[in-house]
Amino acid sequence: MGGLAELLATRRVVVTVGSGGVGKTTTAAALATYAAMEGRRVLCLTIDPARRLANSLGLEEMTLDEQAITAERFAQHGLELKGELYAMMLDTKRTFDDLVRRYASSPEVRDRILGNKIYRYVATSLAGTQEYMAMEKLHAVRAEGDWDLIVLDTPPTSNALDFLDAPERMVDAIDSPAMRWFIQAFEGAGKFSFGLVGKGAAFLLRGLSRFTGTAFLEQIAEFIGGINDLFGGFRERAAAVSGALRSPDVAFVVVTSPAPMAVREAIFFSDRLKEAGMHRDAFVVNRVHQLLAEPSAPREALLAAFEQACPELDAPSVLERTRRALEDERLRAVADRIESDRLRAHVGHDVLFVEVPALEEDVHDLGGLAEIARYLTT
Ligand SMILES: Nc1ncnc2c1ncn2[C@@H]1O[C@H](COP(=O)(O)OP(=O)(O)OP(=O)(O)O)[C@@H](O)[C@H]1O
Numbered sequence: 001m002g003g004l005a006e007l008l009a010t011r012r013v014v015v016t017v018g019s020g021g022v023g024k025t026t027t028a029a030a031l032a033t034y035a036a037m038e039g040r041r042v043l044c045l046t047i048d049p050a051r052r053l054a055n056s057l058g059l060e061e062m063t064l065d066e067q068a069i070t071a072e073r074f075a076q077h078g079l080e081l082k083g084e085l086y087a088m089m090l091d092t093k094r095t096f097d098d099l100v101r102r103y104a105s106s107p108e109v110r111d112r113i114l115g116n117k118i119y120r121y122v123a124t125s126l127a128g129t130q131e132y133m134a135m136e137k138l139h140a141v142r143a144e145g146d147w148d149l150i151v152l153d154t155p156p157t158s159n160a161l162d163f164l165d166a167p168e169r170m171v172d173a174i175d176s177p178a179m180r181w182f183i184q185a186f187e188g189a190g191k192f193s194f195g196l197v198g199k200g201a202a203f204l205l206r207g208l209s210r211f212t213g214t215a216f217l218e219q220i221a222e223f224i225g226g227i228n229d230l231f232g233g234f235r236e237r238a239a240a241v242s243g244a245l246r247s248p249d250v251a252f253v254v255v256t257s258p259a260p261m262a263v264r265e266a267i268f269f270s271d272r273l274k275e276a277g278m279h280r281d282a283f284v285v286n287r288v289h290q291l292l293a294e295p296s297a298p299r300e301a302l303l304a305a306f307e308q309a310c311p312e313l314d315a316p317s318v319l320e321r322t323r324r325a326l327e328d329e330r331l332r333a334v335a336d337r338i339e340s341d342r343l344r345a346h347v348g349h350d351v352l353f354v355e356v357p358a359l360e361e362d363v364h365d366l367g368g369l370a371e372i373a374r375y376l377t378t
């Protein structure tokens, strides 16, 4: 077994990570497709609502409930599905809601949190929430035990490391001094009483309320009070999620493009994974340009061929432009080679290293995913 094939045959969770736009979603979908074709029961979990991904799996759109990609769809591309493949899109808000339902101390607290305006913002838009909820959902789905393999595609973050310490950061944010001031000031009466907090905090809160109005601050305090109620549960949960990410049946696949910026981030990311005690199982350098050969035919022969193929065009100028395009492509191939080798030298030889060429067109169907998968697994 070569490339990532063994990983896909033996692990229970594979997480694709990397910076924006490098091909995480495509890689995740290709890996899931391959594992399912080889006979495993696979769930491909993504945050990306991208139509293109849904379409390439042969689906109308990604949904919040699991959808089967049937054997017939595979057959339409001449592919055989021995196992099962399902795809599902993550809903950050719904995952967070489930967490609140599970850990709220009473139905009243639960409803107060779920109905709170600030909560609705935090659950959908706050930086880091998506990352945390991706990990949370992964943990929940894995515990259900319905799948041989779960492939998780992580969110397109500007900071590719966000999700690593997302559980801890979430807990730290809830347990901060500022949060405690809020709760103290709000406690009891259901509205602010600045007498309950120290002078400094009261001054700060009073100043804040002048900008935002007390109603807004009360929403915040209510939210924080509610979240605080969940705190014990959250902390335990975050520890469990964090621990699960480090277990030996979880594999991380770092995806990058050969662009210098992306490679720099991949190196940084790889170091962080190592520090955090996570496995770095594989690196995928995606969209590598191939070194094309110079044309072996002489100029006259090429001109004649162009003239014959498209007599309406000016052959010398077409030839010139083609030459320039070839030159560009060769330069990119050399640059990609340098970057890919630099990354390989950095990560060492105890991790898998796979290159996937830049295909001529976007990956838009199961056939395309299977083609990517061939490069990933051989
Ligand atoms: N090897 C490849 N050859 C050609 N096109 C590719 C290749 N890999 C990915 N693509 C295309 O590149 C685009 C971006 O890929 P993809 O959506 O997988 O990136 P991503 O890392 O998930 O992005 P984001 O960070 O926005 O989630 C898609 O249109 C995809 O079809």
Ligand SMILES: [Mg+2]
Pocket (backbone or CB within 6 Å): 024, 025, 026, 048, 153, 154, 155, 156
């Ligand atoms: Mg993506």
